[in-house]
Amino acid sequence: MKITDIRVRIVNNNNDKLKAVASITIDDEIVVHDIKVINGKDGYFLSMPSRKTNEGEFKDIVHPIKTEVRDMLKEKILKAYEEALAANNE
Numbered sequence: 001m002k003i004t005d006i007r008v009r010i011v012n013n014n015n016d017k018l019k020a021v022a023s024i025t026i027d028d029e030i031v032v033h034d035i036k037v038i039n040g041k042d043g044y045f046l047s048m049p050s051r052k053t054n055e056g057e058f059k060d061i062v063h064p065i066k067t068e069v070r071d072m073l074k075e076k077i078l079k080a081y082e083e084a085l086a087a088n089n090e
Contacts, residue, residue, distance in 0.1 A: 001069070004028045006080040008037070010088055019044070020084065022077050032062050035073075037081050044081075046074050 005025035020037040036047040064070040
């Protein structure tokens, strides 16, 4: 699996933990939207796209199965987020 494109939209809400929303393209074939960049108490993490069930619980729609893939996504998306922040501040 190769991430062929990452697009990041910075969220300009200084009081919210949500910092950005990303979309990734996989192998120039599949796009995953609404990956959230969250600033938590232990640093940044990704929240995968989810939906609310009838019971009020949120379930991921898309998520990596392997830890290595989750780590790779986090690294690449956070790098793209940092680049978007830098470009936004120029």
